[in-house]
Amino acid sequence: MIDLTTASAQWRVATVAAIRNETATVKTITFDVPGWPGHLGGQHVDLRLTAEDGYVAQRSYSIASGAGSGPLVELTVDAVPDGEVSGFLHEELRVGDQIEIRGPIGGYFAWSAAHDYGLLLIAGGSGIVPLMSMLRSRDAAGATQPARLLYSSRSIDQIIYRSELDRLAEQTAQFTLTHTLTRNAPSGWTGERGRIDRVMLTRWQFTPAGDPDVYVCGPTAFVETIAEHLVGMGHRASNVRTERFGPTGAIRT
Amino acid sequence: MLVTRGFKGKRRGGDADRLRLPPGQFLTPEFPVLTAGPTQHTKLNNWSLVLQHGGSILGKWSWEQFEALPQTEITSDIHCVTKWSKFDTRWRGVTIDDLLRAAGLDAAPTDFLLAHCDGGYTTNLLVADLIEARAMIATHFDDLPLLPSHGGPARLLVPHLYFCKSAKWVRRLAFRDADSPGFWESQGYHLRGDPWREQRYEGDQ
Ligand SMILES: Cc1cc2nc3c(=O)[nH]c(=O)nc-3n(C[C@H](O)[C@H](O)[C@H](O)COP(=O)(O)OP(=O)(O)OC[C@H]3O[C@@H](n4cnc5c(N)ncnc54)[C@H](O)[C@@H]3O)c2cc1C
Numbered sequence: 001m002i003d004l005t006t007a008s009a010q011w012r013v014a015t016v017a018a019i020r021n022e023t024a025t026v027k028t029i030t031f032d033v034p035g036w037p038g039h040l041g042g043q044h045v046d047l048r049l050t051a052e053d054g055y056v057a058q059r060s061y062s063i064a065s066g067a068g069s070g071p072l073v074e075l076t077v078d079a080v081p082d083g084e085v086s087g088f089l090h091e092e093l094r095v096g097d098q099i100e101i102r103g104p105i106g107g108y109f110a111w112s113a114a115h116d117y118g119l120l121l122i123a124g125g126s127g128i129v130p131l132m133s134m135l136r137s138r139d140a141a142g143a144t145q146p147a148r149l150l151y152s153s154r155s156i157d158q159i160i161y162r163s164e165l166d167r168l169a170e171q172t173a174q175f176t177l178t179h180t181l182t183r184n185a186p187s188g189w190t191g192e193r194g195r196i197d198r199v200m201l202t203r204w205q206f207t208p209a210g211d212p213d214v215y216v217c218g219p220t221a222f223v224e225t226i227a228e229h230l231v232g233m234g235h236r237a238s239n240v241r242t243e244r245f246g247p248t249g250a251i252r253t
Numbered sequence: 254m255l256v257t258r259g260f261k262g263k264r265r266g267g268d269a270d271r272l273r274l275p276p277g278q279f280l281t282p283e284f285p286v287l288t289a290g291p292t293q294h295t296k297l298n299n300w301s302l303v304l305q306h307g308g309s310i311l312g313k314w315s316w317e318q319f320e321a322l323p324q325t326e327i328t329s330d331i332h333c334v335t336k337w338s339k340f341d342t343r344w345r346g347v348t349i350d351d352l353l354r355a356a357g358l359d360a361a362p363t364d365f366l367l368a369h370c371d372g373g374y375t376t377n378l379l380v381a382d383l384i385e386a387r388a389m390i391a392t393h394f395d396d397l398p399l400l401p402s403h404g405g406p407a408r409l410l411v412p413h414l415y416f417c418k419s420a421k422w423v424r425r426l427a428f429r430d431a432d433s434p435g436f437w438e439s440q441g442y443h444l445r446g447d448p449w450r451e452q453r454y455e456g457d458q
Contacts, residue, residue: 008441009456013255046453048277049257057262058277058336084263084279092259100255105454107440108289220286224402227291237291238373244287 007037011048014101016093017072022160026126027090028064028076033101036070039063041137042110042130042215042243045073045103049085059085062129062217062243063104066136067113073101076160078126109215109243110134113141118210121149122196122226124218128160130243131217135168135175146174150204152196152222154183178204196222198229208234217243270340273330275448278338285337286402289436293371293422294401302390302407304356306363306428312356316406322347322355325389329412331419332448334437344410346391349383352426363428367435368409371422376435377444378418380428382411390423415446415453 014031022028044062065074079090093099111119111134119138121131128151138147153159159179169177180192180200192200201207206214214235216226223242230240264271266280274280297316304312314322325348332338353361361380368376382388391410392399399405404421411418417437438444443452451457 009454046277049260049262050254051260051262052256054254055262055264056277057260057279060335082263084265088257088260097258098255099257105441108437224286224292231291237293240290242288242290244285 007035008103008105011100011102012036013098014073016095016097016099019093019095022076023158025079025158026076026160027079028074029089029093030065031073031075031099031101033071033073036073037104038069039067039073039104040107040110040112041067041134043104043106043133044130045075045101045105047075047085048100048102049088050100057085060105063133064129066133066140067111068140076126076129076132109217109241111137111213111215113137113143115213116141116143116145118145118212119147120206120212120214121147122201122206122214122216122218123149123151124196124222125153125158126160127216127218127222127243127245129217131215132161132165134215135165138175139168139172144174146176148176148178148204148206150178150180150192150196150201150206152180152182152218155181156186156189176204196226196229198233201226201229201233206230206233208236208239211236211239214240215243216240217245220244273340274338275332276451277453278332278336278448281337281339284339284342284403285333287333287335287417288402288421289374290372292402295371295406295422295424297406300406301424302352303425304352304428305425311358311362311428312352314355319347319390319407320392323351325351325386327386327389327391327410327412331412331416334415334417334442334446334453338448342412343395344389344391345393345396346389346407346410348386348389349426350386352390353384361428363430365429365432367427367429367433368420368423369425369427370420371424374420374422374436376409376418376420377432377438378409378411378414379432379445382414382418382445387411387413391419413447415443415448417442418446 014033017032018030061075064076080086388411408421
């Protein structure tokens with residue numbers, strides 16, 4: 001039997017299998033990770049980069065691909081201005097390169113088909129990544145409970161996974177997708193405009209009815225504000241799971 | 254060691270800074286907020302801190318009583334398991350030694366403890382990591398009352414362990430006869446969390 005605990009703590013050598021652009025500042029990198037123990041939607045990995053003289057940098061990245069046993073693992077990385085690791089991943093990394101990775105990490109901000117309850121997802125900027133992994137996992141598992149996503153981006157060209165999200169919303173009756181744009185919206189835009197507030201949450205039925213599981217991911221201030229709204233609307237605090245990408249997440253919304 | 258082709262690194266800060274960083278950490282000038290769920294807002298007149306062992310209460314303090322206990326300042330570097338570190342953070346509060354003394358105890362009754370917080374968060378700690386001025390219940394950061402988003406009115410401060418051990422909104426310290434995982438620890442994080450040994454996750458030695 002494989003010991004899953006040790007399996008996720010162990011560093012593995014991953015090979016870059018593909019790199020594709022999502023938006024002007026966001027790329028998705030596919031890694032081939034031999035021996036990958038599998039993951040749940042919403043978990044993350046750690047990457048370790050080592051310079052020739054031994055200098056090391058490590059960062060966490062959410063897994064973007066849906067639950068499964070691999071060996072392919074996708075990460076979606078936003079290029080943070082002057083970012084040490086995201087800058088390297090964007091500018092230097094090529095298909096065929098090798099990089100050290102370990103995971104999956106975190107069992108809390110994660111969706112499992114064994115707990116197919118009503119799901120409310122709220123994302124700001126690249127905070128969509130772990131939530132996309134949950135949506136992909138749900139889709140693959142044929143989840144039957146309703147799911148809603150409210151996704152805040154600055155402008156239409158900064159929406160990550162836009163066509164895939166549209167496709168999921170069209171194909172799946174139980175999935176409701178709402179975008180809001182906080183900076184500028186093109187003419188004819190039918191989604192929401194402006195920052196997410198209580199009125200917007202209520203309008204899209206992000207209400208406590210049915211005791212849904214709520215996942216919020218994005219910049220710290222975004223997550224703080226939304227978690228307060230949700231609790232104010234009557235959600236049980238223990239149902240509201242949050243993930244912030246940390247000080248240098250610098251997620252633009 | 255696998256050299257990452259083309260990776261040089263930004264190496265911010267000087268060599269002295271880098272020697273002060275545990276492995277895999279990077280320095281941030283900010284003070285990020287990290288919590289598993291919404292921020293808890295506890296009114297001071299509803300607040301109390303309880304020290305307990307099994308079914309017996311060893312000590313209980315209201316906010317006023319707690320504020321009257323001996324105050325200590327700790328200045329320390331802090332290290333979050335998500336990899337940011339911050340140097341020279343300045344805290345004020347009541348050390349666990351003073352808390353035990355205020356409860357009339359010469360020593361802790363057991364070697365293990367589970368801290369319980371508003372919002373249901375828990376974390377497990379070795380008593381050895383809490384005594385001899387290594388840890389406190391902090392109520393002030395940089396001379397100002399601790400903000401709710403940073404764990405106010407009171408949080409544990411155990412600066413020599415990963416910062417998730419410094420539980421926010423702490424309300425009850427329960428001594429236990431054996432170590433058992435708290436909230437993050439049962440989600441795959443390390444039981445002790447020593448940053449210098451890089452004990453991030455379950456399975457790290
Ligand atoms: C659980 C988790 C999941 C995550 N998932 C994702 C994800 O899916 N996608 C994603 O894009 N990101 C994700 N992140 C964020 C990611 O880990 C990195 O923080 C992010 O990529 C930035 O790292 P960097 O090395 O590029 O930037 P850094 O080099 O760390 O710097 C970022 C910014 O901070 C400034 N800065 C850094 N240090 C200093 C200093 N000492 N003094 C002054 N300024 C400084 C830099 O100038 C720069 O502007 C996640 C984080 C966590 C914790």
